[in-house]
Amino acid sequence: MKIHKRVLAHLEKVYAVATLPVGGRLHLLAATEARGQCLLFAPPDWRASVVWEGPGGTMSIAAVPGSDAAFLAVQERFFPDAGRAGIVCAQADSDARLPWAVRRIIDLPFVHRFEFVRVGSKQVIVAATLIGRGANAAEWQDPCAVYAGPVPERTDGPWQLEPVLEGITKNHGLFVERRRNGDVVLVSTHEGVFALHPPTRGKERWSHDLILPGEVSDIVTADIDGDGRRELLSIAPLHGHIFAIHKKGSGGRWREVYSSELDFGHVVWGGELLGEPAIIVGSRGGNKALTLLRPHPGRVWQMETTVIDEGVGPNQIAVVQVAGRTQILSANHGAGEVALYDLTG
Secondary structure (H helix, E strand, O other): OEEEEEEEEEOOOEEEEEEEEEOOEEEEEEEEOOOOOEEEEEOOOOEEEEEEOOOOOOOOEEEOOOOOOEEEEEEOOOOOOHHHOEEEEEEOOOOOOOOOEEEEEEEOOOEEEEEEEEEOOEEEEEEEEOOOOOOOHHHOOOOEEEEEEEOOOOOOOOOOOEEEEEEEOOOOEEEEEOOOOOOEEEEEOOOEEEEEEOOEOOEOOOEEEEEEEOOOOEEEEEOOOOOOOOEEEEEEOOOOOEEEEEEEOHHHOEEEEEEEEOOOEEEEEEEEEOOEEEEEEEEOOOOOOEEEEEEEOOEEEEEEEEEEEOOOOEEEEEEEEEOOEEEEEEEEOOOOEEEEEEEEO
C-alpha cells in the first residue's frame, strides 16, 4: 500500500473533522477544541477558507441531512467554560464564498457529541453530554445524559431536545448504526455500551438496553470477517489503552475475538477500504500513531498492521471514498495539523 500525506492547514489542537456537500461537490471541514477557527477546504486543490474565527471549543461537526452548505457544530465545549457549551448552525450560499451565517440553535452544557438519526421518514438529532453540571463534574463523576429531538424543516429552527437516556457517566462515544429497518444509536459510557432504539410505529418512547458492560470510551460497528454481521469495535477504558473487537455469539452475547494496545486511544473506524474490510485506530499518547489494521487472509482475527503516520496524535478522522479515490481526513491534534492521506493499493 502506498500512502501520500498532504497537510491542508496548521490548526492548534484541531479536534473535529467532517465532510460537507457544497454546491454538489464534497468539501472538508476541520475545527479546533481550543479558542480558534473552523476551516473549510474546497476541491479540487483543498484551498482553505475561514468559516469562523471563534469562539472554538468544537468537538463534533456534521452536515445537516438533505441540506446544501449547512452544518451543525459544538462550540465552547472547553474547560472550565463548558457550562456555556451548545450547538451552532453554520449556513452559506451554495458557492460558500459569502460570509457564513453562524447562529446558536441549542444550549446544552457540556455537550460533546451529536449525530443525525433516521426515524421513519424523518431526521432526528441525538446529542450527548460528556458530564453533568454538579460539583463532581471536573472529576467526570457527575451523571450526564443523551438527548434527542426532531430536525426542523428550516435550519433556523426551532430545535428542541428531550432526554432519552439519563444517569450515565463518562459518556464519550456516540455512533449511529444504519440499519435497513431503522437506525440504532450506540452510546459508550463508564457503565458500558448502550443501544438506543428510536420510537417506532405503535411505540412513542425511546428504549435502550446495555449490550456490553464495562467502561468504554469509543464504539463503532463494522463487518470485519465478511459474514454479513457487524462486530463491535471499541476503545477502553476512557481515553484508554485497549482496542478490542467483539463478535455476537449464541444467545446474543458479545465475546472478545481480538485486542491490541493503544495509548490514549481516540480514533476507531471500521469499514471497507480499497475493496477489503479494514479498521483504523489512533493514539494521542505514546507514538501518537494513526494505524490501519486489515484481517490476515485465512486468519481473520489476526491483523496485518500498517502505520499510516506517527507522531501526530490523531483525534478524529473522516474516510472519504469518491470517484475511485480513498482518502483519510485526520485531525492530527498532537501535531496541530489538518492532514489528508491518499491511499492506493
